[in-house]
Amino acid sequence: MAATKVLYVEDEPFLGQIVKESLESRNFKVVMVVDGAKAIAYFNEHKPDICVLDVMLPGKDGFTIAREIRQVDQDVPIIFVTARNQTEDVVKGFTSGGNDYIRKPFSMEELIVRVNNLLKSGPRKEKVQETIMIGKYEFLPLLYELRLEKTSRKLSHRESTLLTVLNENKNQIILRKDILMKLWGDDSFFNSRNLDVYITKLRDYLKEDTSVSVITIKGIGYQFTVV
Amino acid sequence: MAATKVLYVEDEPFLGQIVKESLESRNFKVVMVVDGAKAIAYFNEHKPDICVLDVMLPGKDGFTIAREIRQVDQDVPIIFVTARNQTEDVVKGFTSGGNDYIRKPFSMEELIVRVNNLLKSGPRKEKVQETIMIGKYEFLPLLYELRLEKTSRKLSHRESTLLTVLNENKNQIILRKDILMKLWGDDSFFNSRNLDVYITKLRDYLKEDTSVSVITIKGIGYQFTVV
């Protein structure tokens, strides 16, 4: 089987080199480019199997690049790399069509897992959305931000991931076990208690809208309900 | 509505029988077969709504069966049952076209939740009614909430499920046994006493409206009457 081709757009040479080498050590064929123009050019010529796009770039940002890629290819998996504090102003009212995102700093393991997940499961339907409405709230998973009318709250990474998982399964029963596996990769006792803590936090953050609730189903899991 | 048809492939007769009966108690129509050849034959003839495939089987393993099913049906949900706890297996499961997997040993609850989730997310869209009027009460099964005028009470999972079952059969005689099977999956003595407790609770919650009542039919069951 031919090596999987990765298009990697990153303007920081130091980080870029590490990531590139790390992916190459796992038998990916990586082309790293530093800006949007080169990215599009490379994409059209070589049709990579997956794209990893840094969001913060000189010139075209990663979202713009993604949108341009989506015009010619609906299916190729796209992963965004975001730095939490930089993107405030950039991320406004766009629809870019990414499939996953990863926050800087990230471990190589994490990136590899995400890359493999997207490659494995074939054409994906779920795309990252910048703005998700949860009742009266706006949730911006890329920014780890939860807005309600004029106010806005920063979520931590865990909080944000948990809310994402809940939202992806809203109005269904979600097994506690599955949440634990998604967030911590195992379902030991301590992680389990940890989850309780985050559930409490999210309930608190979401308490202003009573049509949104996290219902406990004891011994089974939760049901994230948005009426 | 016709019962959901489940194709269940399992070579261990003891486990198989338990799972089969448990699913049947939840109103699934289950056909259990013990090997791949029979599975494919049954599939083609009866077009089940969902497949539960044990991975470890004599002859064709579950993955192979899944691939063969996928050649004729892209959409039918497939759940793997695996004893092995290997990431490799999980990956193999998804690449064989599975939609979910469950590890042995598993609880019936877990299986039921996974089956229902897959059925719900599929093409069939049975909308849960958001507000059900029960006499003067409003029952919101999604929110596990029972309202009366300005007041509102949160129900637990069991309470809510029981009320749903009663309501679905209102003004008819419901067999005690049927309720027990729906809520607990079996009708042992202890669950039976448990049901009595929940009946008492619901009667208490519903006592403000005398036109709503849970009538006992001794030795048979109940009749949930809403005039």
Add this chain to the structure above:
DNA sequence: TGAAATCAATGTTAATTAAGGTTAATGACG
């Protein structure tokens, strides 16, 4: 026949236990 006794089914309330909720303390890490 019909009151009393019997007995199983169900009602009610309380005790138990296990899961989860909450809040604070600790640890890790930039």
Add this chain to the structure above:
DNA sequence: CGTCATTAACCTTAATTAACATTGATTTCA
């Protein structure tokens, strides 16, 4: 330091089990 994740400690609640009460059908027997 300050933030976040984790661990710990303590509290609350759901679900179950148990204990005792009531009901009503059925049997017994004068």
